[in-house]
Amino acid sequence: MAISLYDISVASSLQVLGGVAGALDKGAAHCTENGIDLAEVAGTRLVPDMWSFRDQIYSVMHHSLGSIKGVESGAFSPPELDPEMDYAACQALIASAIEMLGGYTREQVNAWEDNDVLFSLGRFELPFKAPEFVLSFSHPNLYFHATTAYDMLRMKGTPIGKMDFMGPLRTAG
Template sequence: MTTSLYDLTVPVFDRALNALAGVLTKGEAFATEKGIDPAVLLNARLAPDMAPLTAQIQRVTDSVKGVLTRVGGVENVVFEDNETSFTELQARIARARAMLASTPREALDGKEAAEVLFSTPNRTLTFTGQSYVLSFALPNIYFHVTTAYAILRHNGVQIGKLDYLGAA
């Protein structure tokens, strides 16, 4: 039995985004309850050279969009990286989830062997659709979801594994 590229991406990414929205909701509630300026959490990072919480959310949604556009040929929608509040980050997540919901199965299925290019300022990486999803996009998405979770947890937000899994 083969698992389709659609099944490896759209429902998996949607669940990750839903869980991410849930931990952000708890982060915002924590800030309100404790009288903490939300910017403290939004700008928090695990280490001085790591990106803050806001950027973690931006990278997750960018990675989701990247799969849909690079592999699925879905029209790219620009998400400005200008969010400064929990509400704006939730809206960004909602936009990414809407892109997932509107992506037809046939946009991704059958693209396992398609050439996918990922360019950075220093080089261009070449993948197949399947290798891009499995060896680059999925690990990258989960890295940033995990880091966002860890930033909030490190700052005292009462979240646990079930929150991370979207099952809380």
Template sequence: MPISLHSAVVPTMLQVLGAGHGWIDKAKAHGLSEEALASGCLIEDMLPFAYQIKSMAHHSKGAIEGLRAGVFGPDMADPPTSYEGLHAKLTEAEEFLRALDPEELDSLVDDPMRFEFKELKVPFTTTDFLLSFSQPNFFFHATTAYGILRAGGVPLGKFDYLGVMRTSQA
């Protein structure tokens, strides 16, 4: 039985977006100030935690909006820098994905679209865009956000990264 594009992408994004709330809460409980949380990074030439959270939302909600529009590009807006703002960014993406009609997403399979940034224009099909560009970027930013907190001493483990898994009831 073939898997739908919606099933291949949306539930796992929701899982990791939900986990992101737990990372933020643990950072707060660990005593990280909002400034330290938002500006934390792994190395000087890498973008900070707040950007990573913003990018998780952009490569989930923003990616679907890009499919609808036929074009996707980076979100150049400043990221939120407060605990509340970071949670809101994740929640906005979660609510969008939960409201997404699976049939709508699946109806877009293999439509043409492109990634654009300045002069760069990369053509994709919607399926290849989600599975080879946005989904890997989503996980890159999630892993980087998690790594920033771990490097900062926040007591996170693998199950914190995974969030609530979809398990069988058997």
């Protein structure tokens, strides 16, 4: 069975983004109904030395839409986080990422299969081929940040479960 770069990058990212978008909507509804301040949620951290909820959401975007942009350009580096991003901006960011990723075609992305991608953090660099970049670097980060954001919403009492996290499944037929 052959699987394409589009399937492992765009299609998989859209599934994760769909789950995150749904969880964000349920989180907003839960917080509004229960008098939980959405500004407080945006700044929530699981532990003091971990990134905030808003940073987790930004990283979900960065390791989905930003990942495919990195595959296209050949360069990827850590995101520049927005410490002022509120909950509504988190929702808008994910909605925008879904819309922009949806604009990439299967043919366009698959043409980048042999692209080199260089991850840079200061003087530290990691060279990849596009599929390995997506599978071994970007996807683990994408799932980590999506899971952490999900966990923060659960910590606030949002009634979400595994099916919410999984997003829109790609089923046969």
